[in-house]
Amino acid sequence: xxxxxxxTENIQDNIDYQNGLxxxxxxxxxxxxxxxxxxxxxxxxxxxIDDMRSRRTGRLIIGGIGxxxxxxxxxxxxxxxxxxxxxxxxxxxxxxxDLGMVTENDVVLMLSNSGExxxxxxxxxxxxxxxxxxxxxxxxxxxxxxxxxxVKLVYPKVQEACPNNMAPTTSTTMMIxxxxxxxxxxxxxxxxxxxxFKVFHPGGKLGKQLLRVEDLMFKGDDLPILPPxxxxxxxxxxxxxxxxxxxxxxxxxxxLLGILTDGDLKRHMAPDLLTRELGSLISAMPKSIRAxxxxxxxxxxxxxxxNSVITSLVVMDDSDNLIGLIRLQECLQAGxx
Numbered sequence: 001x002x003x004x005x006x007x008t009e010n011i012q013d014n015i016d017y018q019n020g021l022x023x024x025x026x027x028x029x030x031x032x033x034x035x036x037x038x039x040x041x042x043x044x045x046x047x048x049i050d051d052m053r054s055r056r057t058g059r060l061i062i063g064g065i066g067x068x069x070x071x072x073x074x075x076x077x078x079x080x081x082x083x084x085x086x087x088x089x090x091x092x093x094x095x096x097x098d099l100g101m102v103t104e105n106d107v108v109l110m111l112s113n114s115g116e117x118x119x120x121x122x123x124x125x126x127x128x129x130x131x132x133x134x135x136x137x138x139x140x141x142x143x144x145x146x147x148x149x150x151v152k153l154v155y156p157k158v159q160e161a162c163p164n165n166m167a168p169t170t171s172t173t174m175m176i177x178x179x180x181x182x183x184x185x186x187x188x189x190x191x192x193x194x195x196x197f198k199v200f201h202p203g204g205k206l207g208k209q210l211l212r213v214e215d216l217m218f219k220g221d222d223l224p225i226l227p228p229x230x231x232x233x234x235x236x237x238x239x240x241x242x243x244x245x246x247x248x249x250x251x252x253x254x255x256l257l258g259i260l261t262d263g264d265l266k267r268h269m270a271p272d273l274l275t276r277e278l279g280s281l282i283s284a285m286p287k288s289i290r291a292x293x294x295x296x297x298x299x300x301x302x303x304x305x306x307n308s309v310i311t312s313l314v315v316m317d318d319s320d321n322l323i324g325l326i327r328l329q330e331c332l333q334a335g336x337x
Contacts, residue, residue, distance in 0.1 A: 023161040023169065030158040030170040031177055037156050038181075044151045046185045048133050049107055053084055053186070058105035060086040063094065065119045067168040068111040068175065075109075075179035082187040095122040102126065109135045113171045115143020124148050137175060153178060211334055213298050214291040217315050217324035218244060225250055225322075228257055228279025235260065235278045244325060246312055249282045256314060256322045258282030263311075288314045291323060299331040 011017050052058040060079055064072035072088050079086035089098055091110075099122070102108065108127050110120055115138035127134040128148060136149035139157045146152045155178060161169035224242035226235055228249050239247045239262065246261040260282045265273075268281050287310060289298050302310050315324035 064111035115140040115145035219324040
């Protein structure tokens with residue numbers, strides 16, 4: 001612990017800290033230079049991809065070699081997950097048959113810092129032969145790639161963060177950021193909603209965060225619903241049969257009067273319990289939530305009730321009619337914790 005505290009005190013003098021800080025500052029400078037140089041070719045790229053997307057017949061094909069290829073894979077994944085059909089094609093494999101994956105309805109985005117990778121030549125030639133829109137992302141406006149492209153996304157040439165100015169560092173950061181800028185511009189143009197985003201992210205933490213109350217709630221015949229004048233012996237049987245740990249009490253018009261939980265049963269335990277009416281024991285005005293709310297919001301309400309934790313919420317529609325019940329147990333099982 002003392003060693004950690006000493007390291008923290010002397011961090012400004014640490015050579016590794018200084019080297020790391022220098023890299024971050026150089027890459028930030030590269031991003032700022034690219035932002036300042038952004039021009040109407042960016043708009044042309046968004047237009048070309050959006051036009052392809054609106055026809056619902058094409059895809060954004062992304063290609064690159066080496067580190068640019070790794071960036072391309074990430075870029076294709078980001079595009080696909082935000083509503084732009086996209087996948088990565090390796091230019092080397094394209095020369096050996098994968099060109100058949102590219103159609104005249106597609107748009108090709110090729111990444112190359114130098115713009116002179118010989119492996120790109122067959123894919124460039126293919127787009128020119130069949131009139132496929134080609135977008136270049138490069139730092140070299142005079143390169144072979146840029147000269148043949150319909151749209152030229154040219155970012156400034158900058159010093160790599162590598163001390164030898166050789167390992168792709170700042171340039172790949174700029175590529176990634178420019179790809180993100182394209183993806184988000186396209187996302188905003190299409191008006192992608194959280195619900196649509198969830199379709200592309202059904203699994204993992206993102207999917208769980210976007211679950212709605214209606215996805216986890218009990219409804220219809222699964223609900224333990226009884227009138228207020230029913231005796232408690234029948235209420236307990238219903239609570240046991242439905243196995244939700246509660247009974248919902250409604251009036252003759254279907255309006256919710258209150259809820260009785262298994263915790264309430266323990267608090268009202270008495271010799272005459274079974275002969276009492278349900279309506280005399282319910283908790284009126286129970287905590288409620290809308291079906292369209294995020295399930296994470298429901299869990300937050302249940303866990304953060306002052307001085308206690310509640311295990312269920314009633315679900316109401318916009319007219320305050322009872323439509324369901326969501327429990328803490330289902331939220332936890334869905335991985336929302």
